[in-house]
Amino acid sequence: MGEPRRAATDRRWCEKVTVAFRNTGGTAVRSGTVTFATHIIGALGIDWATIESTASLPAPIAAGAKKEKTWTVCVDDWRVPLGMHIETRDVSVRWK
Template sequence: MLVVAEVRRAPTDERWCENVTVEFRNTGGTAVRSGTVVFGTHIIGALGIDWATIDSTHALPAPIAAGTARATTYLVCVDSWRVPLGMRVETQDVRARHPS
């Protein structure tokens, strides 16, 4: 079983991107050899209104041995036109998917 244990966000020079560091913990009995991580990036307006959520996927940092953890930093971006001046992104949702 693969668990998303910790998520840390950091801004970039572009308001439509973030560096998102994710720690994955494999609590199962076998190695995770492949899969994807899905990021739900929220577009937040100047007044704090959540206007939209855009999903993106990246590859898991496989393999992750049984009983171990691995942290990886991803550059998560949405299309620049989706984030007008005064708005920002927040990657709030992170899910790991891998074959059973």
């Protein structure tokens, strides 16, 4: 799994997150989940909370193949008052 690449949207409580997945194993990955840890950052840079969300892995991923997918990751709008923003800093994957 590569590092997440983030891009802003027109809503401060959402961002686009792109992640590349590479299957280095000898068999296809048939399913799995991706977990996003989205941090809510205050105007002074204080990390107020981390909200997790999950999505399905872009499967199947053939042995030796690479796939990239972009998700729009959002938290509840009330969690991000004016002057605050989100950053999806951590992404983990569970392969099946």
